[in-house]
Amino acid sequence: MNGILRGVVTLVVLALVAQDVAAQWNVERYGTSHNQVYTTLGLDPALVTSVGYGRNIKIFGRPWQLGAEAGVVAADFDVQDFRARLQARGTLLGWRSVRLVGSAAFITRGTENVIYRALNFGSDFTGAVGVYKPRWFVAGEFGFDKAIITYLTHSDWYRQHYYPDAKNGWYLNAGGTFHYGLTGGMAIGRTELTAHIGQQRTEDFNALTPPLYGSLGVGFGF
Amino acid sequence: MRASQGITAVIVGLAGLLACETLDPTAPGNLVPRTVAEDPNLPAIDMNGSRFHVETFGNPANPVIVFVHGGPGSDYRSLLRLAERHNGYSLTDEYFLVYWDQRGTGLSKRHDKSLLTLDVYRSDFDSLVNRYSPGRPVLLIGESWGGMFATEFINRSPQRVAGAVLIEPGPLDAATAVRIENDIFDLDMTSEWLNDFAWASQFLSPDDHIRMDYERMLGAKNSQPKYHENKENPSPVWRMGAAASRYIAEDGQDENGRWDYDFTTNLAAFTTPVLFLAGAWSEVQGESLQQEQILFYPSATLQVIDGAGHDVAWVKTPEVLAQIRTYLDGLKGAAR
Numbered sequence: 001m002n003g004i005l006r007g008v009v010t011l012v013v014l015a016l017v018a019q020d021v022a023a024q025w026n027v028e029r030y031g032t033s034h035n036q037v038y039t040t041l042g043l044d045p046a047l048v049t050s051v052g053y054g055r056n057i058k059i060f061g062r063p064w065q066l067g068a069e070a071g072v073v074a075a076d077f078d079v080q081d082f083r084a085r086l087q088a089r090g091t092l093l094g095w096r097s098v099r100l101v102g103s104a105a106f107i108t109r110g111t112e113n114v115i116y117r118a119l120n121f122g123s124d125f126t127g128a129v130g131v132y133k134p135r136w137f138v139a140g141e142f143g144f145d146k147a148i149i150t151y152l153t154h155s156d157w158y159r160q161h162y163y164p165d166a167k168n169g170w171y172l173n174a175g176g177t178f179h180y181g182l183t184g185g186m187a188i189g190r191t192e193l194t195a196h197i198g199q200q201r202t203e204d205f206n207a208l209t210p211p212l213y214g215s216l217g218v219g220f221g222f
Numbered sequence: 223m224r225a226s227q228g229i230t231a232v233i234v235g236l237a238g239l240l241a242c243e244t245l246d247p248t249a250p251g252n253l254v255p256r257t258v259a260e261d262p263n264l265p266a267i268d269m270n271g272s273r274f275h276v277e278t279f280g281n282p283a284n285p286v287i288v289f290v291h292g293g294p295g296s297d298y299r300s301l302l303r304l305a306e307r308h309n310g311y312s313l314t315d316e317y318f319l320v321y322w323d324q325r326g327t328g329l330s331k332r333h334d335k336s337l338l339t340l341d342v343y344r345s346d347f348d349s350l351v352n353r354y355s356p357g358r359p360v361l362l363i364g365e366s367w368g369g370m371f372a373t374e375f376i377n378r379s380p381q382r383v384a385g386a387v388l389i390e391p392g393p394l395d396a397a398t399a400v401r402i403e404n405d406i407f408d409l410d411m412t413s414e415w416l417n418d419f420a421w422a423s424q425f426l427s428p429d430d431h432i433r434m435d436y437e438r439m440l441g442a443k444n445s446q447p448k449y450h451e452n453k454e455n456p457s458p459v460w461r462m463g464a465a466a467s468r469y470i471a472e473d474g475q476d477e478n479g480r481w482d483y484d485f486t487t488n489l490a491a492f493t494t495p496v497l498f499l500a501g502a503w504s505e506v507q508g509e510s511l512q513q514e515q516i517l518f519y520p521s522a523t524l525q526v527i528d529g530a531g532h533d534v535a536w537v538k539t540p541e542v543l544a545q546i547r548t549y550l551d552g553l554k555g556a557a558r
Contacts, residue, residue: 045424046417075417083424111425113418114443115436118425149244150425152253161458162439167252172244175427202427210420 025194025219026185027091027101028132030056030063033221040071042215045177045200045208046081047074054089064090080112085124092127101128101139115158120150120174128183138184141198147175176203179213192219247426253436254461259331266330270349272337275329277321278354279305280314285384286355287317290324290375292366295438295467297328300457300536301365308540311547317361320354324371327463332431338469340374340483347375351382359384361553363546365535366507367392373518374485380492385553387546389499389535390507394515396474396481403481405506408447415444431465438462450503450531457536486518496522497549499542501534508532 025038036054041047050071057064066088073081087105094100105124111117123146130139154166181198197214201207245252250260258266258273267276275297291298298321305319306312313319323330325346326338351360361384364372369391376383393399409416419440428434439462443453451457474483496519498512509526516522525545530537 043411043420046420047411048421073417073421075412076414078414078417081418081421109424111418111421113422113440114415115439118422120425122424145424147425147427152425157443158439161456162442163253163255163460165251165255167245169243169245171247171252171426174247174433175423175425175429177424177427200423202423202429204427204429206427206429208423208428 025065025089025217026132026134026137026187026192027063027065027089027099028097028134028137029187029192029221030065030090036065036067036219036221038217038219040194040215040217041074042196042213042217043210044196044213044215045210048072048083048215049074050083052085059090062090064088080110080117083107083109087124097131097133099128099130099132099139101130101132102126103128103143107145113155115155115162117153117155118150120147122147122149126179130183134187136184136186138182140181141183141196142180143178144203145177145179146203148173150174177201177208178203178205181213190221192221193217194219247436248430248432250432253432254439255329257329257331261329264329267353269353270342270346272325272333272346273331274325274346274350275323279319279321280317282318282354284316284318285358285361286320287313287361287363288320288322288350288354290362290364290368290372291322291327292368293327293463293467294324294367294371294470295327295463296367297323297330297459297461297463299328299460300533301363303536303539304363304543304546306539308543311543313543313546316550318354320350322350323460324463324466326466328460330463332463332465335465335469338466338473340470340473343371343470344374344378347371348379351375361550362386363389364391365389366532370394370485373489376492377485377488380488383492383494385494385496385550387497387499387549389542390501390504390512390532391498391515392507393481393511394486394518395484398511398515399474399481399483402506402511405448407441407445413444415441419445428464434464435461438464438467446506446532448505449507449533450501450505451533452531452537455537457533489518490520493520495549495552497545498522498524499534499545500524500526501530501532501538502526502528503531504534506532 038052040050048071052069054065054067069085071083072079085105085107089103092100092102103126107122109120126143128139128141150171153168179200183196185194194217250256258264258275265277289301326333362372369388426433428437476482498516500508500512512524516524527534527538527541535542
């Protein structure tokens, strides 16, 4: 747990000292800079730390952010357990300060554990409805992360001691996760802090371990 | 490369993948072995409205030993070494051995929650004993949860049991369960096994029995460090029966999730000697716990075997078998 505390403290310190840049996941701030870099730490669904880059552009006169993000499981900094996302995010509908924000992501992720190694391609579609002001926002979010196709390679340990006939190969439609909760953020000086917290369920709405997700992030714009 | 070209390349790549032969994670045999409901070649019996994976060894005319495996949710595969010959002796020389995967576990047929209750499990146990040892008491060898389940049977039907060997039985009543429950699994959120478990939920969702069972295998190696089991040569299972594990455990709890079972209420009626065995390395269900639990029985002794943890029957099979043989010989002597 000391590692987690150190990570959180590091994020907060970074946010407070980085006064020269402006970062935003707040769609209301997309128009104020061209580029963002950010980092997050959270339980999503394992303890994961990520870094990302976003490029703000205008499509049909509306600001959108296109970006890429890479993360690894923070426990023992396990680089075998990774996730990379290419994503787009922007306002779909708006009325005064209320926004319907949508995001779509193409995801590649990998894992290696005691029984298998896996490489997965998937997608995530998330919508959020909330109040977006230039210095803060708060919204409810609902999304679906689909593991579209996954290549599984069973470990020698699993084959030797448990099931020698386990089949390696491309597994189609092996999983999916609904996630829903709250997200919010605030600007401190020219820096933005964000947080997500919510619950996750399987695509058949069964319980998952852990049942909750949550993350903290800090971003910088330039 | 322009963005549109990159997106096109990804789509073409994905289409190529989809054109490959793909596997169904819910199909029997891909991730975990087929059960007796899916493979007619497996040894099985139909009993009590279900189909069970059962093997027997030895002469049916001999006294019957029923092996009661651990879990709930594990299976009898790790106990098969006790049927082998060690140091010139096999239990099959004198006894008829009955190995049985409990309902919803191992290679037995899967069931949903409504048929995975302690009452149904009790009924299965009664049916098995009536089938293989009608009219004469049986000997029981139970490991971990199997030691609890065997005790539950003895508590209900002491007259049906001729003797029992309990290998590191789990907590025999709720008070003991409450005391040790936090030591059973390593739930440190920074532990690698727990993060692997959580991370894996993005790849395979536990939305059907097969994927649930497969997911449970993620904890097979490192989730219980205080049990000090052999990781290089682990005691094997055919599959982890996730539904059985969850629902049988839940049936031992009240509506608030607090343990409320007690398998010891009538053990005073069982005056036959009982042998407890423990691995010397085992911290949770080892010597200290069993020193307490032998007191639930009017006549019980504990033998501790060096060089093993909770998987003592797998790791130190000759030593365990020697203890069982001595115990069973003692019962025969007492009967004479």
